[in-house]
Amino acid sequence: MKLLIIEDNLKIADYLKKGLTESGYTIDLAHDGVDGLHYALSADYDLLILDIMLPKLDGLAILQAVRHANKEMPILLLSARDQVADRVNGLEMGADDYLVKPFDFSELLARIRTLLRRSLQHVSESSMMKIDDLELDSKKRYAMRAGRRIDLTAKEFSLLELLMYRQGEVLSRSLIASQVWDMNFDSDTNVIDVAMRRLRAKVDDDFAKKLLHTIRGMGYVLEDRG
Incomplete structure (x- = not known):
């Protein structure tokens, strides 16, 4: 399955790409919002992992643009913002899940698997x-x-x-x-x-x-x- 990661922190981005590649996923990676949005709208992905605080274009703007383009791939937001209001806002704007930094990779992987199974079930039941x-x-x-x-x-x-x-x-x-x-x-x-x-x-x-x-x-x- 093909995942897109939009994350400007190079250390976190490389860590995610390495771990998810070893877990069997194909990964595309973007380090700023403009490039990330181009990737998201130009190809079909099974899931988008999206940081909120990004240079050039923030993650919430990307989220809005992706949903406005009727892209239905699951979106998992990553953010250091841990307030309930931030999580609620992200989910109400169209995200499927919200994970606060720092996080454990095993939890991220479990959330990805859950989102992908849910997406598969939605498609196959239709x-x-x-x-x-x-x-x-x-x-x-x-x-x-x-x-x-x-x-x-x-x-x-x-x-x-x-x-x-x-x-x-x-x-x-x-x-x-x-x-x-x-x-x-x-x-x-x-x-x-x-x-x-x-x-x-x-x-x-x-x-x-x-x-x-x-x-x-x-x-x-x-x-x-x-």
Whole structure:
């Protein structure tokens, strides 16, 4: 998943980029409000991490501009301002969460995961997801292929839901672990690979066209290769 960080403190910005990259996210970084707004409006991001006190253009002005442009990505505000009125103001202007500096990285990561899961749920509940003859209904909680119901466990369903939502994108094991299992990926465990084998057995094994693919050294992708 692709995140945008707009933060003028170089030490904090580098710390966030390093930690979030290691957690499986793709990061774009801007150090002032003007560049940050250009990034936010020019590309599609899954989440925006936005400092309030920025040079050239402050974070609240960016927040207003992003929402005015009908960009619906979750926005997490970062600020040293810890008054209730500041938090309420930020949330009422359209932010989805507000985290006071200094913060612990584990709390930031947990909030990001929560916002991304909420965003995924909102998108998936609004419509049926489909690729080739594979269909998934997140609201009614069922999956079918070629008109035949697929019996999935709760984790298998969440895994397929993530893959379908991000169809065509290669998802790393660390990203899958954070989004489906809510944990940091441990290279010594094969839980992701085992889950993918079980899901592939249910989704692909009985069909000539394969939709789940392993990208060696990178992760997994769900796509129709024709």
